[in-house]
Amino acid sequence: MGLFKKKEEHHPFDPLRLVLESIRDGVETKAEIDGDTIYCPEWNIRIIPQAEQVTENSALLNFYLTNPEWDETLYECCVGMGGDTRTAIGMACGSFLFSFMQGIAQMQNRTNFEALKSSFAGKAHRWKVYKSNIVGMGEDVGDITANHSAYWDLLKEHIIKRLGNQSLCYVKIYAAKTPSEVTGECRIDDIKSEELSNIVADFIKDWDVKNFASHKQFFFIRQDNDTLLPNPYSGNAGRELLKSCVKTAIDMFIEANNTGEYDDICDNIKRAMDDCVLAEECYMFIPEICAENAFNAASYEEYVILGSSKDSVYKNQLSDFYPINSAIFTLFDEGVYGDKTNEVYKILIGASAICGSINKLLENGGKIEDGRITALCFMTSEEFEIR
Numbered sequence: 593m594g595l596f597k598k599k600e601e602h603h604p605f606d607p608l609r610l611v612l613e614s615i616r617d618g619v620e621t622k623a624e625i626d627g628d629t630i631y632c633p634e635w636n637i638r639i640i641p642q643a644e645q646v647t648e649n650s651a652l653l654n655f656y657l658t659n660p661e662w663d664e665t666l667y668e669c670c671v672g673m674g675g676d677t678r679t680a681i682g683m684a685c686g687s688f689l690f691s692f693m694q695g696i697a698q699m700q701n702r703t704n705f706e707a708l709k710s711s712f713a714g715k716a717h718r719w720k721v722y723k724s725n726i727v728g729m730g731e732d733v734g735d736i737t738a739n740h741s742a743y744w745d746l747l748k749e750h751i752i753k754r755l756g757n758q759s760l761c762y763v764k765i766y767a768a769k770t771p772s773e774v775t776g777e778c779r780i781d782d783i784k785s786e787e788l789s790n791i792v793a794d795f796i797k798d799w800d801v802k803n804f805a806s807h808k809q810f811f812f813i814r815q816d817n818d819t820l821l822p823n824p825y826s827g828n829a830g831r832e833l834l835k836s837c838v839k840t841a842i843d844m845f846i847e848a849n850n851t852g853e854y855d856d857i858c859d860n861i862k863r864a865m866d867d868c869v870l871a872e873e874c875y876m877f878i879p880e881i882c883a884e885n886a887f888n889a890a891s892y893e894e895y896v897i898l899g900s901s902k903d904s905v906y907k908n909q910l911s912d913f914y915p916i917n918s919a920i921f922t923l924f925d926e927g928v929y930g931d932k933t934n935e936v937y938k939i940l941i942g943a944s945a946i947c948g949s950i951n952k953l954l955e956n957g958g959k960i961e962d963g964r965i966t967a968l969c970f971m972t973s974e975e976f977e978i979r
Contacts, residue, residue: 607643607681611653614685615639620697635700636660643681649673651680655688657696662760663826664915667782668692668810687727687808695724695810706744708813710755712909713978717757718816723809730804733769733796743767743809746795747778750788751811754780754894756909757821757979761813767792768806769799780908785894821979823911824867831915838919839928840864841874842936849939868975873912876970879944881917886941887950890963897969898978904967911979 608628616623616630619639623632630639638658645652650673657666670692672683698704705720723740736742743765755761758781766777776793778785799805825834841861848857862871884892895906907913923929929936941947946965953963 605677607646607651607677608641610678610681611641611643611685614682615641615689615693618685618689619693621700635696637696637700644669646677646681648677649675649680651677651684653681653684653688655692660827663758663823664760664781666762668764691724691727691808692810695722695812698722698724699812699814708748708752710752712756715757715819715821717755717819719755719813720816722812722814724811726807726809729806729808731801733799733801733805733807736807740809743792743795743807744811747788747791750791751780751813754785754906754908755813756906757815757823757911759815759820759826761908763811763813765792765809765811766806767796767808768804769796769801770804771801781914783908783914786891787894825870825912825915831919834870834912834915835919835922837865837867837870838874838878838916839923841871841878842920842923842940845878845940845943846936849943854943868973869977869979870912872972872976873910874916876972877913877916878920879940879942880946880968881920882937882940883944883946883950884965885921886937887946887960887963889961890946890950890965892946892965893967895967897967899970899972899976902969903978905978 612625612628612630616625619630619632621632621634623630623639626638628640630641631637632639636659640656640658642654642656643651644654651671653670653672655668655670657668668688670684670687672680672685672687674680674683699720699722702720703722705722708719708721710717710719721744723744726736726740726743747763747765751761751763761781764777764779764782766775766779768775774793774797776789776791776796778788778792780788796807824830841864844857844860844864847860848854858872858875861875862868865871884890894908895904897904924933924937927933945968949965950960950963953960
């Protein structure tokens, strides 16, 4: 009989498949695996996991979440450690499910929220904030994990000041301490806030730890529909339109560099667009965004100053600032400028105020990492409005 015994098939271990199954089975709603993604029909959310780096005892996983109602794709990165690969992946998935997705579940189910108000550009906005569990790793550092509002109470007023007109804002808190090092991090829409990160670090600096302790928590802040103002560049079609406008503006900078005629760049961009506000934003922000990316070792303020009234506005409050940022580098990544991409990048950097400041620093013998760029101040036309 042994001659005819069916040979047992061997299936190679697939880390991504394990991630997909773990998330599908652990999320707090009906979910189905659809290719290399997980779809949650009741929430209309698609989860796109990536096994960034997997070893015998560690896993680094990226998670992207999309929903047609959101202005942007949400992102979270989770790390897991274990005695073997499966255990490490399970730890990383658990971190994602018990913090990030637990907060998402509350938001989608409209449960356990705190109402709040903000004001931006003369308009009132109402919000609901959903606070995830605090996930702790390492040593116990007291009762903070039981008080899910501890970090929110610490940062609430600072976060409210950074709310604009977005449909959804998400905030990540990460706090960790060893006997020799303190790490505090606060990211708003995945952009690190140095000011708020320092507040988190100061809050945990007195933790008594022998080896290691950490906390992670998320705040999902959803604007009420009746105060949400329309944004022409939301959704996939809107983002494509904005990307096309950004390309038009970049082309104007290239043309000005070729002709040496710089004075009319802003007017040329306005003539090429139907949106004079976006045109001015592209003129003001595109060179500075490129320069800040190029000289990222320097420190930068989180706000800009706009107009003759010198209104101070956080960059993440502006509806278009980070979408313009994303559009620039998407165009570069897509190879729109081909083998001239680096040349175009240098043209844009050279048109920035930041580049001038960095050059002065270097001429005086300084180092880029020692540079502290003050808040950029932009003059705007009478037709410009903060949005």
